[in-house]
Amino acid sequence: MRKIKILNYLVIGLLLINVFWFIRYSIFSFNLLNDEELKQTFKTSLFKHYKFFIDLFFKFLVLVGIFFVQRALNNIIKKGAFNNKLHLLLKRGGLFFIISGFFGFVINFIIPLFILFKRNPLNMFIGNDFLILIIGVSLYYASDIIHDGTLLKQENDLTI
Protein backbone atom coordinates (compact mmCIF):
# COMPACT_ATOMS: atom_id res chain seq x y z
CA MET A 1 0.00 0.00 0.00
CA ARG A 2 2.94 2.33 0.67
CA LYS A 3 4.12 1.95 -2.93
CA ILE A 4 0.63 2.83 -4.20
CA LYS A 5 0.61 5.94 -1.96
CA ILE A 6 4.00 7.01 -3.36
CA LEU A 7 2.68 6.41 -6.90
CA ASN A 8 -0.44 8.42 -6.04
CA TYR A 9 1.69 11.39 -4.90
CA LEU A 10 3.75 11.14 -8.10
CA VAL A 11 0.60 11.12 -10.23
CA ILE A 12 -0.79 14.12 -8.29
CA GLY A 13 2.52 15.88 -9.02
CA LEU A 14 2.25 14.96 -12.70
CA LEU A 15 -1.35 16.21 -12.77
CA LEU A 16 -0.37 19.57 -11.25
CA ILE A 17 2.56 19.98 -13.65
CA ASN A 18 0.26 19.18 -16.59
CA VAL A 19 -2.44 21.60 -15.38
CA PHE A 20 0.19 24.34 -15.05
CA TRP A 21 1.62 23.51 -18.47
CA PHE A 22 -1.86 23.38 -20.02
CA ILE A 23 -2.74 26.86 -18.70
CA ARG A 24 0.56 28.25 -19.98
CA TYR A 25 0.10 26.64 -23.39
CA SER A 26 -3.53 27.90 -23.58
CA ILE A 27 -2.41 31.49 -22.90
CA PHE A 28 0.31 31.12 -25.53
CA SER A 29 -2.14 29.67 -28.10
CA PHE A 30 -4.75 32.38 -27.58
CA ASN A 31 -2.10 35.11 -27.72
CA LEU A 32 -1.04 33.65 -31.04
CA LEU A 33 -4.40 34.62 -32.55
CA ASN A 34 -3.43 38.28 -32.26
CA ASP A 35 0.15 37.86 -33.41
CA GLU A 36 0.22 38.30 -37.20
CA GLU A 37 3.97 37.78 -37.41
CA LEU A 38 3.77 34.34 -35.81
CA LYS A 39 0.74 33.43 -37.91
CA GLN A 40 2.83 34.03 -41.02
CA THR A 41 5.46 31.59 -39.69
CA PHE A 42 2.91 28.76 -39.67
CA LYS A 43 1.19 29.74 -42.89
CA THR A 44 2.72 26.89 -44.90
CA SER A 45 1.94 24.11 -42.41
CA LEU A 46 -1.16 21.92 -42.90
CA PHE A 47 -3.20 23.14 -39.95
CA LYS A 48 -1.62 26.62 -39.96
CA HIS A 49 -1.48 28.16 -36.48
CA TYR A 50 -4.56 26.13 -35.46
CA LYS A 51 -2.12 23.25 -34.89
CA PHE A 52 -1.56 24.73 -31.41
CA PHE A 53 -5.26 24.40 -30.60
CA ILE A 54 -5.32 20.83 -31.89
CA ASP A 55 -2.33 20.05 -29.65
CA LEU A 56 -4.08 21.82 -26.80
CA PHE A 57 -7.14 19.60 -27.22
CA PHE A 58 -5.06 16.40 -27.17
CA LYS A 59 -3.12 17.63 -24.12
CA PHE A 60 -6.48 18.22 -22.45
CA LEU A 61 -7.44 14.59 -23.15
CA VAL A 62 -4.16 13.44 -21.56
CA LEU A 63 -4.94 15.66 -18.57
CA VAL A 64 -8.36 14.01 -18.17
CA GLY A 65 -6.70 10.57 -18.54
CA ILE A 66 -4.22 11.38 -15.75
CA PHE A 67 -7.14 12.60 -13.62
CA PHE A 68 -8.87 9.22 -14.04
CA VAL A 69 -5.64 7.34 -13.19
CA GLN A 70 -5.29 9.46 -10.04
CA ARG A 71 -8.89 8.67 -9.07
CA ALA A 72 -8.19 4.97 -9.69
CA LEU A 73 -5.15 5.10 -7.38
CA ASN A 74 -7.24 6.90 -4.74
CA ASN A 75 -9.83 4.16 -5.13
CA ILE A 76 -7.18 1.44 -4.57
CA ILE A 77 -5.99 3.20 -1.39
CA LYS A 78 -9.53 3.50 -0.01
CA LYS A 79 -11.19 0.24 -1.12
CA GLY A 80 -8.38 -2.16 -2.02
CA ALA A 81 -7.06 -3.46 -5.33
CA PHE A 82 -10.21 -5.28 -6.47
CA ASN A 83 -13.49 -3.39 -6.44
CA ASN A 84 -16.28 -2.70 -8.91
CA LYS A 85 -15.33 0.89 -9.69
CA LEU A 86 -11.59 0.49 -10.26
CA HIS A 87 -11.70 -1.20 -13.65
CA LEU A 88 -14.14 1.44 -14.96
CA LEU A 89 -11.84 4.28 -13.89
CA LEU A 90 -8.80 2.63 -15.49
CA LYS A 91 -10.75 1.88 -18.66
CA ARG A 92 -11.88 5.50 -18.98
CA GLY A 93 -8.37 6.79 -18.29
CA GLY A 94 -6.98 4.35 -20.85
CA LEU A 95 -9.52 5.45 -23.49
CA PHE A 96 -8.53 9.11 -23.10
CA PHE A 97 -4.85 8.17 -23.46
CA ILE A 98 -5.60 6.02 -26.53
CA ILE A 99 -7.62 8.76 -28.28
CA SER A 100 -5.00 11.41 -27.53
CA GLY A 101 -2.05 9.16 -28.42
CA PHE A 102 -3.58 7.80 -31.62
CA PHE A 103 -4.73 11.10 -33.10
CA GLY A 104 -1.58 12.88 -31.90
CA PHE A 105 0.48 10.19 -33.62
CA VAL A 106 -1.54 10.53 -36.84
CA ILE A 107 -1.35 14.32 -36.91
CA ASN A 108 2.28 14.66 -35.86
CA PHE A 109 3.77 11.68 -37.67
CA ILE A 110 1.56 9.88 -40.20
CA ILE A 111 0.16 12.94 -42.02
CA PRO A 112 3.49 14.78 -42.40
CA LEU A 113 5.34 11.61 -43.36
CA PHE A 114 2.99 9.68 -45.64
CA ILE A 115 0.49 12.25 -46.89
CA LEU A 116 2.45 15.48 -47.17
CA PHE A 117 5.86 13.80 -47.79
CA LYS A 118 7.39 16.87 -46.24
CA ARG A 119 9.49 15.45 -43.50
CA ASN A 120 12.50 13.21 -43.23
CA PRO A 121 11.49 10.32 -40.93
CA LEU A 122 14.94 10.30 -39.35
CA ASN A 123 14.41 13.86 -38.13
CA MET A 124 11.01 13.20 -36.60
CA PHE A 125 10.29 12.54 -32.94
CA ILE A 126 7.41 10.14 -32.37
CA GLY A 127 8.14 9.38 -28.70
CA ASN A 128 5.44 11.21 -26.75
CA ASP A 129 2.33 10.38 -28.75
CA PHE A 130 3.34 6.78 -29.25
CA LEU A 131 4.22 6.43 -25.56
CA ILE A 132 0.81 7.85 -24.58
CA LEU A 133 -0.86 5.41 -26.97
CA ILE A 134 1.01 2.45 -25.44
CA ILE A 135 0.21 3.62 -21.89
CA GLY A 136 -3.46 3.90 -22.90
CA VAL A 137 -3.58 0.39 -24.36
CA SER A 138 -1.78 -0.97 -21.27
CA LEU A 139 -4.29 0.71 -18.94
CA TYR A 140 -7.16 -0.65 -21.03
CA TYR A 141 -5.70 -4.16 -20.82
CA ALA A 142 -4.96 -3.79 -17.08
CA SER A 143 -8.59 -2.78 -16.50
CA ASP A 144 -9.73 -6.09 -18.06
CA ILE A 145 -7.37 -8.05 -15.78
CA ILE A 146 -8.65 -6.12 -12.74
CA HIS A 147 -12.25 -6.81 -13.81
CA ASP A 148 -11.51 -10.55 -13.96
CA GLY A 149 -9.76 -10.31 -10.57
CA THR A 150 -12.77 -8.50 -9.08
CA LEU A 151 -15.09 -11.29 -10.26
CA LEU A 152 -12.77 -13.92 -8.75
CA LYS A 153 -12.64 -12.02 -5.47
CA GLN A 154 -16.43 -11.73 -5.38
CA GLU A 155 -16.76 -15.48 -5.91
CA ASN A 156 -14.20 -16.13 -3.21
CA ASP A 157 -16.02 -13.80 -0.81
CA LEU A 158 -19.30 -15.62 -1.52
CA THR A 159 -17.78 -19.03 -0.79
CA ILE A 160 -18.89 -19.92 2.70
Next chain:
Amino acid sequence: MPIIVNLDVMLAKRKMKSKELAEIIGITTANLSILKSGKAKAVRFSTLEAICKALDCQPADILEFIEE
Protein backbone atom coordinates in the same frame (compact mmCIF):
# COMPACT_ATOMS: atom_id res chain seq x y z
CA MET B 1 -29.69 -21.23 -9.32
CA PRO B 2 -31.17 -24.76 -9.33
CA ILE B 3 -29.49 -25.63 -6.00
CA ILE B 4 -31.76 -24.68 -3.11
CA VAL B 5 -30.42 -24.26 0.42
CA ASN B 6 -32.91 -25.55 2.98
CA LEU B 7 -31.02 -24.34 6.01
CA ASP B 8 -34.06 -22.43 7.29
CA VAL B 9 -36.14 -25.62 7.34
CA MET B 10 -33.46 -27.58 9.21
CA LEU B 11 -32.98 -24.76 11.71
CA ALA B 12 -36.74 -24.70 12.37
CA LYS B 13 -36.80 -28.50 12.77
CA ARG B 14 -33.95 -28.38 15.28
CA LYS B 15 -35.41 -25.25 16.92
CA MET B 16 -32.09 -23.52 16.64
CA LYS B 17 -31.42 -19.83 15.92
CA SER B 18 -29.13 -18.66 13.12
CA LYS B 19 -26.88 -16.89 15.61
CA GLU B 20 -26.39 -20.09 17.62
CA LEU B 21 -25.54 -22.10 14.50
CA ALA B 22 -23.10 -19.42 13.33
CA GLU B 23 -21.34 -19.56 16.71
CA ILE B 24 -21.16 -23.38 16.69
CA ILE B 25 -19.77 -23.70 13.16
CA GLY B 26 -17.52 -20.67 13.49
CA ILE B 27 -18.73 -18.38 10.71
CA THR B 28 -20.19 -14.89 10.92
CA THR B 29 -23.96 -14.36 10.97
CA ALA B 30 -23.53 -12.27 7.81
CA ASN B 31 -22.01 -15.25 5.99
CA LEU B 32 -24.70 -17.58 7.33
CA SER B 33 -27.30 -15.13 6.07
CA ILE B 34 -25.64 -15.22 2.59
CA LEU B 35 -25.82 -19.02 2.70
CA LYS B 36 -29.47 -19.04 3.85
CA SER B 37 -30.58 -16.54 1.22
CA GLY B 38 -29.02 -18.57 -1.60
CA LYS B 39 -26.61 -15.82 -2.58
CA ALA B 40 -23.55 -17.99 -1.87
CA LYS B 41 -21.57 -19.10 -4.93
CA ALA B 42 -20.03 -22.16 -3.22
CA VAL B 43 -19.94 -24.02 0.09
CA ARG B 44 -16.72 -25.47 1.49
CA PHE B 45 -16.83 -29.14 2.53
CA SER B 46 -15.54 -28.10 5.95
CA THR B 47 -18.47 -25.69 6.41
CA LEU B 48 -20.96 -28.31 5.20
CA GLU B 49 -19.43 -30.85 7.58
CA ALA B 50 -19.72 -28.42 10.51
CA ILE B 51 -23.36 -27.62 9.65
CA CYS B 52 -24.27 -31.31 9.37
CA LYS B 53 -22.56 -32.02 12.68
CA ALA B 54 -24.29 -29.12 14.43
CA LEU B 55 -27.76 -29.91 13.05
CA ASP B 56 -27.26 -33.68 13.11
CA CYS B 57 -28.35 -34.14 9.52
CA GLN B 58 -27.11 -35.18 6.06
CA PRO B 59 -25.94 -32.78 3.30
CA ALA B 60 -29.04 -33.76 1.30
CA ASP B 61 -31.21 -32.35 4.10
CA ILE B 62 -29.63 -28.93 3.52
CA LEU B 63 -29.03 -28.88 -0.23
CA GLU B 64 -31.64 -29.72 -2.83
CA PHE B 65 -31.49 -29.79 -6.64
CA ILE B 66 -34.53 -28.43 -8.46
CA GLU B 67 -34.51 -28.41 -12.26
CA GLU B 68 -35.36 -25.02 -13.76
